[in-house]
Amino acid sequence: MADVSVLHWKEGVNSFNAGNYQRAISEFQGAAPTKGVLFNLGVTTSKANDPQTAIGHFDSVLRLDSSLGVAYLTRGVCKHTLEQYSAAVKDYDRALETMGDESVVDYSGEGLPFTLTRVDLLFNKALSLKRMGRVHEAADCVRQAKDSVDGQTKNRVANLDRLMQELQLP
Known part of the structure; x- marks a missing residue:
C-alpha cells in the first residue's frame, strides 16, 4: 500500500474503534482495495446498519480470496440480518469447508484481527436453520457445536444450551 493508502487504512481503523463508522467507511474507501481493506469495509458497513452494502464488500473480498472463511461468516451474518436464511446457511457451510479439520482459524497473520471458530459457525448456522423452521437440522448443528467446544470456546456453552x-x- 502506498503511504497515503496506509494512512487512510489506519484512520479507518481508528475511526471504527471510536465508533465513528461513517468516517471509517470514508477512510477505508480512500485506501487501496486490498482484501483486508475490503473486509474492514464490509464489517464497518454492517456495523453502520447497511448489511446489503456490506455483502457487496464481502463479495469483493471473496473474489480476491475465496478461502477467507471469516468473509463467508460475516457475509452470512449480513444475509441472516436481511432474512436471507438459506443464503446465510450456504455461506456458513462454505466457511466450514474453508476450515478443513481445524476448530479455530486465526486471521491475525492476514492482518485481520479475527478468529473464526467452528462453534460460532455452527451456532450461526443453527440460528438460520431455526428461522427456516428446520429445527432438527438446527439441533444437529447445536450438537456438533457442543462437540467442538474447547478451552477457547467454552464460554459459548450457555448460548448453545439456550x-x-x-x-x-x-
Whole structure:
C-alpha cells in the first residue's frame, strides 16, 4: 500500500474503534482495495446498519480470496440480518469447508484481527436453520457445536444450551 493508502487504512481503523463508522467507511474507501481493506469495509458497513452494502464488500473480498472463511461468516451474518436464511446457511457451510479439520482459524497473520471458530459457525448456522423452521437440522448443528467446544470456546456453552431449549425438541 502506498503511504497515503496506509494512512487512510489506519484512520479507518481508528475511526471504527471510536465508533465513528461513517468516517471509517470514508477512510477505508480512500485506501487501496486490498482484501483486508475490503473486509474492514464490509464489517464497518454492517456495523453502520447497511448489511446489503456490506455483502457487496464481502463479495469483493471473496473474489480476491475465496478461502477467507471469516468473509463467508460475516457475509452470512449480513444475509441472516436481511432474512436471507438459506443464503446465510450456504455461506456458513462454505466457511466450514474453508476450515478443513481445524476448530479455530486465526486471521491475525492476514492482518485481520479475527478468529473464526467452528462453534460460532455452527451456532450461526443453527440460528438460520431455526428461522427456516428446520429445527432438527438446527439441533444437529447445536450438537456438533457442543462437540467442538474447547478451552477457547467454552464460554459459548450457555448460548448453545439456550438455543437448544428454544428449539423445543421432544
